[in-house]
Amino acid sequence: MxxxxxxxxxxxxxxxxxxxxxxxxxxxxxxxxxxxxxxxxxxxxxxxxxxxxxxxxxxxxxxxxxxxKERRQSLGLLNVKGFSEAVGEDIKTLFLRKPAAGKWDSEIMLPVNDSDLNSICLYFERIRFVGNEPVMLEKNWFSGQVLPDFLCSEFIEGSFFKTLSKKYFIEIIGSSQELRAELACGKNAGLLKVKTGTPLLHISVKFSTSNSKLNIYSELYCVTSVYPVGNSYFI
Amino acid sequence: MxxxxxxxxxxxxxxxxxxxxxxxxxxxxxxxxxxxxxxxxxxxxxxxxxxxxxxxxxxxxxxxxxxxKERRQSLGLLNVKGFSEAVGEDIKTLFLRKPAAGKWDSEIMLPVNDSDLNSICLYFERIRFVGNEPVMLEKNWFSGQVLPDFLCSEFIEGSFFKTLSKKYFIEIIGSSQELRAELACGKNAGLLKVKTGTPLLHISVKFSTSNSKLNIYSELYCVTSVYPVGNSYFI
DNA sequence: TAGTGGTCTAGACCACGGT
DNA sequence: CCGTGGTCTAGACCACTAG
The missing domain is CATH 1.10.10.10 (Winged helix-like DNA-binding domain superfamily/Winged helix DNA-binding domain)
Structure with missing residues (x-):
């Protein structure tokens, strides 16, 4: 190589x-x-x-x-900052599935590039807590093609994006998003410890990176009653 | 050229x-x-x-x-583009209240600047349709201080932002947002023609403009089942 | 093997910014 | 004026895809 x-x-x-x-x-x-x-x-x-x-x-x-330049942090909605830097409180992360081979699931709402479909899919899934309250269920898919040794490594400072930047020199350069309000299905309700039928904010994101072979697809389910999802953007 | x-x-x-x-x-x-x-x-x-x-x-x-490639069309989140430029389909707008004097309502979720609170509040409210389906209820508050003749004028191409830009030379320079998934209350459900209890995406936005005396506060309620709210951002 | 996109060389002229 | 980045030419070799 x-x-x-x-x-x-x-x-x-x-x-x-x-x-x-x-x-x-x-x-x-x-x-x-x-x-x-x-x-x-x-x-x-x-x-x-x-x-x-x-x-x-x-x-x-x-x-x-x-x-x-000063690097702008906000990328559309959920930012490059991601969760760990966005909430100023006591946050925790629980891995439901550590990064491992997965499949290009139909749960991915945004169109998956053909080039991605033809390569290995890596997947991980975690729950984010503020205090002891679960506030976000996060599912991530991406092509493993360009990330050798990814499975063996720990995240730098618990951040996927930081790991991409510092270890692989890959930066997020854009994102598209779709937002939906949905009722929690039984499974997600259980994971997020809310009642079935609670409204959840469902965010579908596709991140583009500086490596054209790497796109990241995320499906996020957020309990917004206490902590609304926020962001700001300034030119 | x-x-x-x-x-x-x-x-x-x-x-x-x-x-x-x-x-x-x-x-x-x-x-x-x-x-x-x-x-x-x-x-x-x-x-x-x-x-x-x-x-x-x-x-x-x-x-x-x-x-x-397929380029997915969906409702643009009001980043700067606004609604009218974001959807490629047959959209209509119905004014529930034309711009008129209003009050700084407690429905505004984001903190209102003191300078705004001390000046006249203008308000308008409309419903956005795609085809014949109502998809968004939009409520807007802003200070009337810096917009002489605003009440008399029609919107340029139906767009509030275009009117600000072309008539008053005011540009949007930033926004902060909060997102919530909520259940439709009776009133909003009626306006959007959905059942009470349908999940709605509630977007609270505060726009900053190039005129420091003008901030725009919006509360948006979106039916996302057919047209998810989308946006993309590239560096 | 032929055709495609990805990288690279060694030049050239131009438009822009500051002196 | 000179140095900068923006556009463009006319080549070359390589890696990937598919028949």
């Missing part, structure tokens, strides 16, 4: 940013400078920088350069 | 897809074919196709081609 040149440059620069060698507002080396420093052509340098821009680490400014 | 070549190709292909000349599952011309047909190089052809992929009109398949 050989890494491409542009990914090498891309990861190098991303690492520099994450380590703080380039601060917010700083300018990265220009395309031409990267060409010299890494013995590549502009096409390759551009590709590396374009990827960084797509992941919103930098902002390209015509005539000026590539400036390190 | 000259259009770039890749944008020209990109728009041409997008038009073909939108007009149905390429159906879902069809393959677009290969990169090499585009090169010949439009007298361009592969770099340019690729750029056009990459843009289409980024907009999720197509899926790139190594060794096969560029396949037209």
């Amino acid at each position: 050989k890494e491409t040149k542009y990914k090498e440059i891309h990861n190098h620069l991303k690492g520099q940013i994450q380590q703080g060698n380039y601060q917010i507002g700083d300018y990265l080396p220009s395309e031409n400078e990267l060409c010299v420093r890494f013995s590549i052509t502009r096409t390759t340098a551009r590709k590396a920088l374009d990827e960084l821009a797509k992941e919103s680490f930098i902002e390209r400014q015509h005539g000026k350069g590539s400036r390190v | 000259k259009e770039t070549k890749y944008k020209e190709i990109h728009n041409h292909l997008k038009g073909q897809i939108q007009q149905g000349n390429y159906q879902i599952g069809d393959y677009l011309p290969s990169e090499n074919e585009l090169c010949v047909r439009f007298s361009i190089t592969r770099t340019t052809a690729r750029k056009a196709l990459d843009e289409l992929a980024k907009e999720s009109f197509i899926e790139r398949q190594h060794g096969k081609g560029s396949r037209v």
